[in-house]
Amino acid sequence: MAASVVESLILENETKIVLLVLDGLGDLPHPDRGGRTPLEAARTPQLDALAPRSALGRLLPVAPGITPGSGPGHLGLFGYDPVETPVGRGVLEALGAGVELRKGDVAARANFCAVDGSGVVTDRRAGRISSEECARLVAILRKELPRIEDVDVLLEAGKGHRFVAVLRGPGLTGEVSDADPHREGKPIPPARPLAPGPQAEKTARVVNAFVAGAARALRGELLANAALARGLSARPQLPGYRERYRLRAAAIAAYPMYRGVAELAGMEVHAVGDSPGEAFAAARRLWEGHDFFFVHVKGTDMAGEDGNFDAKVATIESVDAALPELLEGRPDVLCVTGDHSTPVAVRGHSWHPVPVMVHAANAGADQEARFHEKAARSGSLGTLASKDLMAVLLANAGRLDKFGA
Amino acid sequence: MAASVVESLILENETKIVLLVLDGLGDLPHPDRGGRTPLEAARTPQLDALAPRSALGRLLPVAPGITPGSGPGHLGLFGYDPVETPVGRGVLEALGAGVELRKGDVAARANFCAVDGSGVVTDRRAGRISSEECARLVAILRKELPRIEDVDVLLEAGKGHRFVAVLRGPGLTGEVSDADPHREGKPIPPARPLAPGPQAEKTARVVNAFVAGAARALRGELLANAALARGLSARPQLPGYRERYRLRAAAIAAYPMYRGVAELAGMEVHAVGDSPGEAFAAARRLWEGHDFFFVHVKGTDMAGEDGNFDAKVATIESVDAALPELLEGRPDVLCVTGDHSTPVAVRGHSWHPVPVMVHAANAGADQEARFHEKAARSGSLGTLASKDLMAVLLANAGRLDKFGA
Numbered sequence: 100m101a102a103s104v105v106e107s108l109i110l111e112n113e114t115k116i117v118l119l120v121l122d123g124l125g126d127l128p129h130p131d132r133g134g135r136t137p138l139e140a141a142r143t144p145q146l147d148a149l150a151p152r153s154a155l156g157r158l159l160p161v162a163p164g165i166t167p168g169s170g171p172g173h174l175g176l177f178g179y180d181p182v183e184t185p186v187g188r189g190v191l192e193a194l195g196a197g198v199e200l201r202k203g204d205v206a207a208r209a210n211f212c213a214v215d216g217s218g219v220v221t222d223r224r225a226g227r228i229s230s231e232e233c234a235r236l237v238a239i240l241r242k243e244l245p246r247i248e249d250v251d252v253l254l255e256a257g258k259g260h261r262f263v264a265v266l267r268g269p270g271l272t273g274e275v276s277d278a279d280p281h282r283e284g285k286p287i288p289p290a291r292p293l294a295p296g297p298q299a300e301k302t303a304r305v306v307n308a309f310v311a312g313a314a315r316a317l318r319g320e321l322l323a324n325a326a327l328a329r330g331l332s333a334r335p336q337l338p339g340y341r342e343r344y345r346l347r348a349a350a351i352a353a354y355p356m357y358r359g360v361a362e363l364a365g366m367e368v369h370a371v372g373d374s375p376g377e378a379f380a381a382a383r384r385l386w387e388g389h390d391f392f393f394v395h396v397k398g399t400d401m402a403g404e405d406g407n408f409d410a411k412v413a414t415i416e417s418v419d420a421a422l423p424e425l426l427e428g429r430p431d432v433l434c435v436t437g438d439h440s441t442p443v444a445v446r447g448h449s450w451h452p453v454p455v456m457v458h459a460a461n462a463g464a465d466q467e468a469r470f471h472e473k474a475a476r477s478g479s480l481g482t483l484a485s486k487d488l489m490a491v492l493l494a495n496a497g498r499l500d501k502f503g504a
Numbered sequence: 505m506a507a508s509v510v511e512s513l514i515l516e517n518e519t520k521i522v523l524l525v526l527d528g529l530g531d532l533p534h535p536d537r538g539g540r541t542p543l544e545a546a547r548t549p550q551l552d553a554l555a556p557r558s559a560l561g562r563l564l565p566v567a568p569g570i571t572p573g574s575g576p577g578h579l580g581l582f583g584y585d586p587v588e589t590p591v592g593r594g595v596l597e598a599l600g601a602g603v604e605l606r607k608g609d610v611a612a613r614a615n616f617c618a619v620d621g622s623g624v625v626t627d628r629r630a631g632r633i634s635s636e637e638c639a640r641l642v643a644i645l646r647k648e649l650p651r652i653e654d655v656d657v658l659l660e661a662g663k664g665h666r667f668v669a670v671l672r673g674p675g676l677t678g679e680v681s682d683a684d685p686h687r688e689g690k691p692i693p694p695a696r697p698l699a700p701g702p703q704a705e706k707t708a709r710v711v712n713a714f715v716a717g718a719a720r721a722l723r724g725e726l727l728a729n730a731a732l733a734r735g736l737s738a739r740p741q742l743p744g745y746r747e748r749y750r751l752r753a754a755a756i757a758a759y760p761m762y763r764g765v766a767e768l769a770g771m772e773v774h775a776v777g778d779s780p781g782e783a784f785a786a787a788r789r790l791w792e793g794h795d796f797f798f799v800h801v802k803g804t805d806m807a808g809e810d811g812n813f814d815a816k817v818a819t820i821e822s823v824d825a826a827l828p829e830l831l832e833g834r835p836d837v838l839c840v841t842g843d844h845s846t847p848v849a850v851r852g853h854s855w856h857p858v859p860v861m862v863h864a865a866n867a868g869a870d871q872e873a874r875f876h877e878k879a880a881r882s883g884s885l886g887t888l889a890s891k892d893l894m895a896v897l898l899a900n901a902g903r904l905d906k907f908g909a
Contacts, residue, residue: 482886
């Protein structure tokens with residue numbers, strides 16, 4: 100479905116839409132739990148009360164067989180084609196690290212490494228230094244390389260040897276190659292312009308000055324005496340919720356990555372603590388001034404990544420228990436889903452479709468007793484691309500006009 | 505889904521993937537058999553043991569309502585868009601006749617016909633001569649027209665009045681029109697170039713010399729005194745399994761058409777006898793040197809074409825009985841499906857979705873008691889385009905990286 104058709108049909112009204120994303124919600128029947136999924140095993144009286152009067156279905160985040168990262172997973176839910184929407188690796192890393200990106204910023208994934216006397220990379224991970232060590236080295240670089248030409252260099256330490264570098268200044272672009280040999284035994288190649296014109300040349304020059312400056316500043320270090328930069332990418336300028344859907348959207352999330360992607364989509368972002376109750380209370384506080392609420396719950400994904408069935412069940416149950424606070428606002432449309440599956444058995448993101456439930460006056464009443472993967476397979480929503488979900492939510496909110504006469 | 509996204513995510517590992525294609529597998533509930541399909545009626549203890557721990561679903565070979573030929577049906581399963589992938593009629597006919605096509609070869613569907621004294625076609629099927637008669641006439645043409653200019657003419661007799669002509673020489677193309685009036689009462693039109701340049705001109709000249717030479721050589725024949733050529737097409741150069749998926753793929757099939765299409769996809773082809781046991785034994789012999797095994801079973805399609813419910817059941821049961829030999833290799837991913845439906849009631853290929861079963865550690869356990877068309881309707885795989893199946897198989901084999909961060 101061409102997004103432009105949806106955008107041409109937008110109506111405005113007073114409705115409230117809630118998109119409640121339980122990260123990595125989808126799962127597989129677990130052999131040790133009687134073939135149940137966490138969503139099946141969880142006690143969810145609130146969701147159970149809604150399920151029979153809701154429409155169920157499944158979302159395909161990107162395409163069959165494709166396992167999405169968090170960026171593409173959320174871009175799809177927000178109504179963007181995750182394949183066509185260019186959000187670079189560096190940008191996602193910066194958003195995940197909580198670096199606020201401004202228009203024109205260029206971000207890179209960076210890491211410390213070890214080079215020998217002739218500049219050949221001997222260890223791309225710098226002996227897997229600790230996060231504390233990484234923070235110490237980032238502090239050195241911050242002091243030594245605060246600015247290159249007229250470009251501010253913003254650094255944020257990450258886990259182990261990883262950090263994020265953001266370049267902020269006029270005339271930059273993400274179209275430069277990596278300053279990273281991508282394997283050991285080779286010198287660090289200079290970043291090269293990947294597009295004609297002064298922007299790519301300037302960006303490459305600044306990146307190369309950063310890499311050279313880092314090597315100088317770290318010369319005395321034992322394990323990590325150089326830095327690499329890759330995945331350079333500019334903050335994308337996406338048409339946002341206000342322009343596309345005429346929605347005043349609020350994003351409520353504990354983790355920076357999800358606030359960051361929501362901010363790219365033009366949402367007003369709000370940080371909260373980890374508990375669903377806190378997130379729902381924040382939504383209720385923001386209720387009057389907004390039409391759309393993206394509420395993100397991280398625990399389901401973390402439990403899936405850890406292979407922890409009980410923790411995933413517990414997160415689902417904590418969401419369910421907190422739901423009355425959210426329902427008090429009487430949202431016109433409540434959608435519960437995930438950005439991708441993170442099955443306990445897989446211990447990571449996966450390609451499996453994600454169950455989705457849409458509760459609204461005219462959504463349809465599938466009369467399924469509960470909301471879970473199996474019930475969703477035969478739900479009235481069928482299996483949709485995530486990027487088409489927004490149109491379904493807008494339609495249920497009475498915010499989409501008829502197409503054609 | 506852009507195939508290039510899948511190809512950009514390929515990982516390599518030691519897994520084995522088996523794609524077991526029961527040609528024309530899909531069927532319809534049969535009114536004389538209690539509304540059961542052949543797959544439902546068959547006794548399939550081996551498949552029944554796998555089904556509950558597998559993911560079921562359905563494949564759309566081309567698009568809703570479209571009945572695929574064998575070429576498009578298999579191209580889809582092999583991960584090519586069957587609409588976008590140019591495999592000409594002549595090429596498919598040549599592959600079906602067992603003619604090995606080399607790079608640069610141009611193939612045509614040809615047939616004997618009758619013309620009157622003024623060259624007007626009076627019977628496009630030459631009185632439906634027998635296959636034996638066809639072989640006799642092909643032998644005459646082989647002797648009289650072994651070579652035109654610097655082009656070798658390779659002929660293979662087919663059924664009845666049909667045969668295949670392959671042109672092998674430098675500078676040929678499939679872009680020429682048919683030397684076939686497509687109806688009676690008209691003379692044979694000359695093949696004409698459909699593209700500018702010397703290749704189309706040369707090919708048209710050679711085709712016209714062949715048609716003229718055939719008419720001369722067959723002048724004394726009663727029923728079949730001329731030949732027509734149509735569907736001229738060059739062997740396509742498709743990116744193969746090795747380039748696209750980094751898979752060493754083996755194709756095991758009794759019939760040349762399926763080996764031919766697999767060869768276009770870059771598979772190593774192996775001819776076997778008709779029985780599933782023989783095919784599975786061949787797969788096991790090839791086990792070590794390959795990662796992907798396409799095993800083709802023809803009997804289901806033949807039974808469907810014949811309208812023979814019991815024969816279709818018997819083929820399915822013979823596959824099931826032989827399955828343990830294949831399972832002994834412990835494939836990491838086993839997919840059982842068809843290239844299209846060939847319902848007994850239709851007596852031919854049809855447009856109906858085809859049931860598919862994927863068995864793998866993390867495929868999902870749909871907990872369906874058996875694998876058949878009805879169970880497949882609510883399976884966790886949903887309804888996929890055949891061309892998206894390869895991504896699902898690669899994902900299940902751990903051979904696809906995450907998309908985006």
